[in-house]
Amino acid sequence: MKNLYLVFFLIFIGYSGYSQYQIDFDSFTTGDVSSQSTYLELWPDPTASPTDPQVTTAYSFSTPHSMNVRELSGGIEDDILFNLGNKDSGIWVVKWMMYVPTGKVGYWNIQENASINPIVQHNNEIFVGSTASGGTANVITYTESSTTSTYTVSYPSDSWFEVITTIDFSTTEISIEIDGNSLITNHTYPGLQLGAIDFYSVDLNTSFFIDDFKLYEGCYIPGNLTLDNTTDVSADFSWNVVSTETGGYNYLVMQPGDDPNMDTPIDSGTTLAGASTLQITGLSPLTSYDFYLQSNCDNAEISDWTNMINFTTSASCSTPTVTTYPYLENFENDSQSLGCWSQVNEIGSADWTYSEGSTSGSINSAVSGVQNIVFVSQSSVGDPITKYISPVFDLSSLTNPILKFYFAQEDYFGDYNTLKVYYRISDQDSWVELEHYDQSEDIWTQVELPLPNPTSTYQIAFEGINNFGRPNVIDDVEIDEKLSTYSSTIEGFSYYPNPTKNTVNFIANTNIQELKVFDVLGKEVYNVTPHQTDFEMNLSNLNSGVYFIKATINNQTKSFKIIKE
Template sequence: MKKQLLLALFAIPVIANAQFFQNFEASTSIPTGWTALNGGDTNTWEIIDYTGGSITAYSGARTASIRYNSDAHDDYLVTPAITVTAGVSDYLSFYARSRDPLYPETISLKISTTTPTAAAFTNTLAATVAPSSGPDFYRYSYDLSAYIGQTIYIGFYSATTDLFYFDIDDVLNGPKPACDIPSSIVVNGVTSNSANISWTASATPGATYQIEYGPTGFTQGTGTIANSGTAFATLPSLTPSTAYQFYVRSNCAANGFSTWSTAQSFTTTCAPLATFPYTENFDNATIPSCWGNEAVSGAGVATWTYVTTNGNSSIMPKSAPRMAEFRTEEAGEKAKLLLPPLNISALANPELRFSLANVNWFGDIDELRVFYKANPNDAWTQVGSSYTTENAAWLDVSIPLPNKSANYLIALEGTSNWARGIDVDNVSVVDTSATLAVNDVAKNNGVKIYPNPVKDVLNINTDKKVSSIEIFSLTGQLVRKLDNNSKQVNVSDLKKGVYLLRVKSEGKDESFKIVKD
């Protein structure tokens, strides 16, 4: 679905009332009445046809675009002359896209009140037009009423160097709308039975809003209607694992309703799992049921895959036939792999376990971090360590899960440094049934941590060689680290509270909750 973003006061009017509407569909030449001014590198504004390509225009098959060059742009795409008249031509809107997150293009909007020549564009309507990079278009709208009575030209101006492509489409000049369409619509906090939506508040004082929603594909007029006095609403009583569609419109009282927004969509999550232990071994070539992918802003669009071997065939699945892997050919890309929502509220001592391998390539090592949310609306919080050193054989990891809840989310975030991949297998959530108020904590492999709670010295009892010991605050801050085979840690100087103890030994990376008394 095309994303829309309103950056000024008003939204798009009915096209029939427009002074001009240009979607660049007539030909592959700059439209009649428009002007391309090339003052910099050899590349300038052009019309691009997307027929048969992997991305599309906002509407139709073409956009007006400017593409990268190693020399600086100094280029204008200039509209026809606009005689700004109240209620007739006092408004401008268009859709824009910056294609590549690694090379984000921007433009500015300039105004000439005399001629369509570069030197005449001395007024700035918008200093920076910078849509979020990627294949989606965002809508920009501007009030031209400051120029009523004047004839103006609007220039889409590019001055960047060696970035990628900036595309514009559906440029409209017409009357300022009486009631603005909701824009910047955002969906978040999606659960198995509800979703939160928000949008840019109307510029009309006292405006209220109406939402119509239903399963994807429903016919407008047959959906469920909800009303809101603010630019926010929660859609309740939804069905798990279901795709939904919704529309929003403003109610400007005396000016009536705006038209509906374009269709927006989301899919509810699965109902939270409440039976444990829960285990996933990634036995299929596709993402497991109820798992999800979440992009990391500005870090590419790659997702996790499910493979039979890693990048140099040095790692085979811990549990055949497949394992989850994050590996890309672009350094710096990231992606979160989300477990199904979990109801861990009744577990005495919930713990995440998984096996990890990440083989280097000429010294580069892909990285893994683990995050959680106690509630879908919360920000992600890292839990446990950052796994940034090589594990050329499987490492078994265990991490206690803090802040139990009935709608708990866990994400495995891979970071690509163009190495052999982050490989994960045998992911499970278990209840260790351990209690912090006893004098030791026993694990299945024989590691004991005592006393717990601890006042001065914490003992680690294991027959394995310990390579490192780390203590973290519950917010992820490293407060103590020992790199030798020590089996004791002096914690007398730590403040009272709960900490996370990480013990790394042969083939194991285990974490324990400890209480400093």
């Protein structure tokens, strides 16, 4: 078996060229260890008389050999440096297997400088058991040079256990793991370099064994993780490839707020090696998720998880072209056309979002249901500006189409946002302004606009313009035919209750000629001709939701919404 595995080796002055290596002692000969590897050196202090630890067959993790640091007696003072090349950037991992017989103790420290005089500084000391110089029985004790604080963790006697030290120079932090348990995690590293590991006979009771010593570059967290796109059922991510990644990248899709190290993910997997993009599929519309990524590297190393990216999928689009009327967009999650709306950022990058009422001010509820759209309130004027664009309307069946909607834009100490309404006859044509609302509206206000030049490829757009005011809010967008007999009110006509669980009562001064009920897609779901002045309509067979009712009385037609609970 090879005693030295060198992944990369470059010759520089001193030890600065050390990259990654492994020593398992198996092809060494028994006896003094230091002369059998260029990475090993006896303690170089001229005032000391260090002796050489021994290559032995007494114990070994990978057979047949290990290194024994012996007890301090009879002229023996074992003191050996494993040179690490004065690392001062990146993430570096030092790992070895260790065996401590019952009743014996051990010691090592981390040297600042591997090249000339290591005695100048050691960065923290680690005692195994209770030694003459420090430590506590039956535990490994870490003594922090900068604060003199101590930390302990148990270890198994008469058994091999793993020691892993990780130093991240980007954060100047050190972590040490003993037998799978944390001794310290992300403590401040007091040095500027990683020079050497010094194994030393600390007292007369010293005896411990080292095997499978490794130095290698750590596993880096993927950089610049970015959410590139979302749909109703997918999300696309990209990141910078990590130089030490060899086994792809692990990913987790979590419920918002769940712990990636403890909780069960919704979805997980591993990309191909060298990947820099990933598409997550099979997601649910209008649902929030947390996403995490980590690198797989050599030596079975994995990086920490990236910072979480939270994202929400868009609504689904079941009706990309609307053909039946009346049409209602109430911006509720069950709307069949909610995902068919799109956005264009004219200035800035702010989007229209969903909310119940406004995000500030006195409007704290939607017109109907629990959701409407809302544009920003920011400390700027004329920036950002974003269009919220409808699905395509085939208006070829309508003679006099009308647009109705509710909006508000509360002032903020005299400043208020602006709303513009546009139409276009196709996506190849320019937008034409229909109306411009440049005043404060402190309550939900319904407006009605005729839609000129109807086509089969018609679209409308609401443009929010931030002007330091409170947010623009819009709800209950309706498109329908405007009948010549249409009246916003019919004298003596009323209906109740609304919302209703099952029935709606209608009362009029003259006979009610016809009642029609439409769902939000414009499909007629109920039609009756009462020919009486009061009538009770039973809607128990309809699903909960929003419906349109058209009532015709005395040759006049009134349209209104009801909510079936």
